[in-house]
Amino acid sequence: MSAIFNLLKEIFTFQYMKHSDSNIFKRTRSNIKEFYHFTEDFSYILSCKKTNNATVWRKPSEEFSGYLYKAQGVVEDVTNRIVDHIRPGPYRLDWDSLMTTMDIMEAFDENCCVMRYTTAGQLWNIIAPREFVDFSYTTSYEDGILTCGISLDCGEVRPNFVRGFNHPCGWFCVPLQDYPSHSLLTGYIQTELRGMLPQSAVDTAMSSTLANFYSDLKKALKT
Numbered sequence: 001m002s003a004i005f006n007l008l009k010e011i012f013t014f015q016y017m018k019h020s021d022s023n024i025f026k027r028t029r030s031n032i033k034e035f036y037h038f039t040e041d042f043s044y045i046l047s048c049k050k051t052n053n054a055t056v057w058r059k060p061s062e063e064f065s066g067y068l069y070k071a072q073g074v075v076e077d078v079t080n081r082i083v084d085h086i087r088p089g090p091y092r093l094d095w096d097s098l099m100t101t102m103d104i105m106e107a108f109d110e111n112c113c114v115m116r117y118t119t120a121g122q123l124w125n126i127i128a129p130r131e132f133v134d135f136s137y138t139t140s141y142e143d144g145i146l147t148c149g150i151s152l153d154c155g156e157v158r159p160n161f162v163r164g165f166n167h168p169c170g171w172f173c174v175p176l177q178d179y180p181s182h183s184l185l186t187g188y189i190q191t192e193l194r195g196m197l198p199q200s201a202v203d204t205a206m207s208s209t210l211a212n213f214y215s216d217l218k219k220a221l222k223t
Contacts, residue, residue, distance in 0.1 A: 049207035053214035056207045061190045063167035066202065071187040071210040077221045079173045079183045083145045085220055086171055087138050088115045095220030098122075098209055100129070105155075111138040114152065118161060122205045130193060131161035144174030144183070165192040185214070 049056040054073030061068040075082055085091040093102045102117040112135075119130045133155055138147040148170030157163045167190040176182045187210065193202055 049211050051211045051215070053218060054211050056210045058203070058207075061167065063190055064192050066190065066192055066199075067206070068188060068190040069206050069210060071189070071213070073185060073214045074176065075173075075183050075185050075214070075218060075221065076181070077183060078181060079144050079175055081221065082173050082183055082185060082217070083138065083147050083171070085217060086173075087147045088113055088136050091220070095216050097212060097216050105133070112136070116155070118158070119164075122209070123201055126201050127193060127197060127205050128195070129161050130164040131158055132164050132166060134166055141172060142174065144172060146173075147171050162193070162195045164194055166190070167192060185217075187213070 054071050057070045058067040059070075085095065088102065088104060093099055098119045100118045100120050102115060105114045105116055107113040114133065114135050116131065116133045119132075121127060121129050133152050134149040135152055136147070136149040138145065140146075148168065149166060150168050151164070151166040153163075153165070169189045169191070170187070172186045172188075173183050176184055189206070189210065191206065193205075
């Protein structure tokens, strides 16, 4: 997995400095798809969260000392519309209850950008508001769509925020074979919140956030 992380850093550096290399880009895209597709990996354990909308599991991350979380649930809509609500763009800030601001710092094309966003405090502000600067990339994957990202350590941190870091993260959205108007949405999230936080608080916040993500998304898609 560290090799994939290094490849991601390569492409993000090239893109951010506006020096494109199609071979690196293609190689990286191939590897991130392989990295994310853990649907048959049974080393995950249930992370104290199962709702009507989603189930959340976790396993130790190979990127940092925390956990890689997997969330999965069925969403009653088509893949394109779901991903349009998840990816950076006009919809996300309207429905995601955790996200407080989002700015596109640089757009390389309609599927590739660098964004800065902030999140609200959690658990009665035990977890203070966070700020992230992420490279985001959206692409087709088999019969569905993958939207993925990784944080960049760049720019000054805004006052009153802690800079968090997203190790390789992504959302797979594929249509259900027997119900093409419904989609299976699977997320792989490994967020390093940073700061002096007990792991129990991080686990509670991450599992609740991911479960709420599905319920918020479903409400938005109905409007």
